Amino acid sequence: MDRGDGGPDTEGVTDTDRDTDPATSSDPARTPGARPAPGATADLVVVGAGVLGLATAWQAHREGRTVHVIDRSDRPVGASVQNFGHACFTAQADAVQDLARVSAAGWTRAAADAGFRARRPGTVIPAVTPVEMQVIEEFRAHRGPEEVRVLDAAETARLTGAAGSADAPALTGGAHLPRDMRVNPREAVPALARWLARQGVRFSWSTAVHGVGDGVVDTSRGTVRGAEVVVCPGHSLRDLLPDLAVDAGVRTCTLTMALIARPDHTPVDLAMLTGTSMTRYDGIAAMPAAATLRGELAAREPELRGCDANLMATAVPPTPGHPGGVIVGDSHGYDTSPEPFIDAPTSDLLVDRAARYLGIRRPVVLQRWQGRYADSPSRNLVLHRPDARTTVAVVTSGIGMTLSFGIADLVLGGGEAPAF
Numbered sequence: 001m002d003r004g005d006g007g008p009d010t011e012g013v014t015d016t017d018r019d020t021d022p023a024t025s026s027d028p029a030r031t032p033g034a035r036p037a038p039g040a041t042a043d044l045v046v047v048g049a050g051v052l053g054l055a056t057a058w059q060a061h062r063e064g065r066t067v068h069v070i071d072r073s074d075r076p077v078g079a080s081v082q083n084f085g086h087a088c089f090t091a092q093a094d095a096v097q098d099l100a101r102v103s104a105a106g107w108t109r110a111a112a113d114a115g116f117r118a119r120r121p122g123t124v125i126p127a128v129t130p131v132e133m134q135v136i137e138e139f140r141a142h143r144g145p146e147e148v149r150v151l152d153a154a155e156t157a158r159l160t161g162a163a164g165s166a167d168a169p170a171l172t173g174g175a176h177l178p179r180d181m182r183v184n185p186r187e188a189v190p191a192l193a194r195w196l197a198r199q200g201v202r203f204s205w206s207t208a209v210h211g212v213g214d215g216v217v218d219t220s221r222g223t224v225r226g227a228e229v230v231v232c233p234g235h236s237l238r239d240l241l242p243d244l245a246v247d248a249g250v251r252t253c254t255l256t257m258a259l260i261a262r263p264d265h266t267p268v269d270l271a272m273l274t275g276t277s278m279t280r281y282d283g284i285a286a287m288p289a290a291a292t293l294r295g296e297l298a299a300r301e302p303e304l305r306g307c308d309a310n311l312m313a314t315a316v317p318p319t320p321g322h323p324g325g326v327i328v329g330d331s332h333g334y335d336t337s338p339e340p341f342i343d344a345p346t347s348d349l350l351v352d353r354a355a356r357y358l359g360i361r362r363p364v365v366l367q368r369w370q371g372r373y374a375d376s377p378s379r380n381l382v383l384h385r386p387d388a389r390t391t392v393a394v395v396t397s398g399i400g401m402t403l404s405f406g407i408a409d410l411v412l413g414g415g416e417a418p419a420f
Contacts (some may be wrong), residue, residue, distance in 0.1 A: 033120070042068040042202065043257075045217050045226030047209050047240075049073075050395060051080035051185075054192045055234035055408035057201055058110055061128045063412070068202040068220060068226065070209055078190045079234055079400065082257070082371040084327050085188070086271050087181035087402045089203060090147050091281035093420040099406035105404025107216040108179055114195035116188040121269035122178040124151075124159040125278065129300075131293050132275045136175040138287040148163050149176040157359075163268040165359025182271050184316040185401065208238060210337045215389040230411055231392045234400075235374040238336065239380070241392065250396055254338045255371035256307070257329035260355065261364040262315055266326060270315040274357060276301070280310050282380075282420060283369055296402060304353065307331035307346045312353045312399075325366050328354035334375060342370050373398055381407065383417035 043065035046053045057067045087107060089100035111118035127133040130366030140148040146197075156174030157163040197203050206221040212231055217224040231240070235252040238245040261270070278284045279294050298305050309331050331346050347368055357365040376382070376396035384392040393411050396401065409415075 005195075014419045021232055030297060042224075042226045043228065044068070045070065045215075045224055045229045046232065047071075047212065047217065047229065048234065048236075049076055049193060049203070049205075050078050050232060050234055051189055051192075051404045052395060052407060053230070054109070054189065054196065055106060055347045055404040056081075056230050056393075056411060057196055057406070058113070058192060059106070059412055061093065061196060061199060061201055062123075066200075067196070068204065068224060070204045070207050070217065070224065072091055072206065072208045074205045076193055079371065080189045081185045082255075082369060083088040083185055083373075083401050084271075084312065085183045085185040085316060085401065086123070086330070087179070087183065088177075088271070088273070088281065088399075089402060090123065090143070090177040090179050091273070091277070091283045092399060092402065093282035093286070095420040096406075098419065099403055101409065103403050103404075103406030103411050104179065105180040106179060106409065107183065110192055111183070111188070112408050113186075114191045116183065118181055118183045118188070118338070119269050120179070120181050121178040121267070122176050123271045123273055125175040125177070125273045126156050126160055126169075127174050129171050129296060130172055131289060131296050132278065133172045134289040135278050135284060135287050135293055135382065136173070137180050139284050140175070142287065143283075147179060149178060150174075151176055155392045158379070159267070160272055160358055161270065162332035162357065162359030163265075165265075167356060167361045168359040169356060170200060176297055180271060180385050182191065182269050182314060183401075184319065186316070187319045187324055198353070201334050209397065211240075214387050223407070226279055227389065229390045231390065232394065233392075234319065234394060235372055237374060237392070238324045238396050241376075243386055244382070244392065248374045248377050248384075248394075248396070250374050250394065251334050251336050251376070253375035253398070254333045254335070255330040255373075255398075256342055256350060257327060257369055257371050258347055258351050258365050259323075259349060259367040260360070261366055262324065262326045263349075263360055266315060266358055266360070268315050268317055270313060270326065270358075271312045273359065274305055274311045276311045290326075292420075303349055307343075307349070308333070310355075311349065311350065311353050311357075313358060323366060326354075328359070330371065335341065338372070340370060373400065379417070380420055381417045 047072035162168035
């Protein structure tokens with residue numbers, strides 16, 4: 001693999017430039033100016049402190065390896081904290097259900113280690129037409145009643161918090177997927193980084209990586225060496241390894257998202273998918289009636305189809321420095337060099353439609369943002385090993401939060417990417 005402009009030497013890096021000790025930093029997950037020690041060695045070097053990189057570091061630490069994590073930002077601020085925090089295991093493709101189970105166990109153990117909140121309230125899917133209900137029935141028949149509970153309209157409305165609301169749509173029924181989990185990404189990802197730092201995992205924040213290969217990582221602050229290197233750059237793959245990005249068709253998916261105030265009647269652990277979701281998640285989208293649902297949605301919700309929406313909502317509790325609320329979204333746009341602008345009508349559309357499902361008459365928008373993640377039209381996971389000591393792992397769809405711990409286990413175990 002190309003190692004960029006830098007070489008293996010450590011000229012200009014002195015002992016006084018070494019990393020701040022994470023155990024004594026006031027915030028060990030945010031140590032600006034940390035510099036890799038000259039010729040530093042570790043059993044594992046992880047490039048990228050998003051959820052996949054941190055899951056890989058966590059797994060390696062549990063295995064007794066020494067770990068060094070490098071990230072160009074000074075704390076986790078990328079795709080991993082911009083998402084819904086919805087670990088939607090059940091709706092994934094049949095081919096990755098074993099991976100999903102490993103990931104679920106990883107999330108549970110990591111939450112216990114790092115002290116962040118991880119609950120398993122499941123996912124509710126309200127059905128507003130007979131076709132949506134048909135897809136749910138087919139999915140229940142395919143996966144079994146332990147994984148897909150079919151609900152009547154009243155129970156569905158209770159789980160969305162919209163029972164008795166005149167503003168919510170009339171329901172034909174719904175589903176509950178009890179295996180699915182909820183975390184607050186703005187809490188969980190930084191908490192995991194802090195816990196790893198306290199355990200002795202070395203973090204070099206504010207450090208750009210220019211090239212990797214054969215256990216050598218060339219950075220803006222010197223050269224780091226490891227017995228093994230795992231590169232988790234997300235949609236920045238095009239910056240670090242452009243040829244691989246082109247070969248895999250990797251582009252950036254942009255998402256229109258918002259946080260609205262959560263009224264008392266909306267469950268604090270809400271995780272809701274809708275009919276648009278059933279046509280996007282591979283497990284449900286494989287059902288025979290899903291094709292009919294796509295046509296129905298094109299006629300019934302042309303604006304949602306026009307912005308390639310996956311209309312969904314998840315509630316996040318308040319945490320220090322964050323008010324909590326309900327995350328709603330999202331639209332999907334694809335480009336290799338996306339513009340940063342949020343389309344106001346699209347944002348308003350998503351807030352309006354999500355609020356209707358939740359029986360919220362006048363939603364109060366607290367925040368709006370553009371989420372980003374790596375995407376490829378040809379695959380959901382790039383797993384590339386250019387040499388015996390280097391693995392590049394990029395989730396190229398919106399399921400990185402869900403499968404991160406399972407993929408970390410796959411990477412460290414030398415496994416191959418499943419076909420999905």
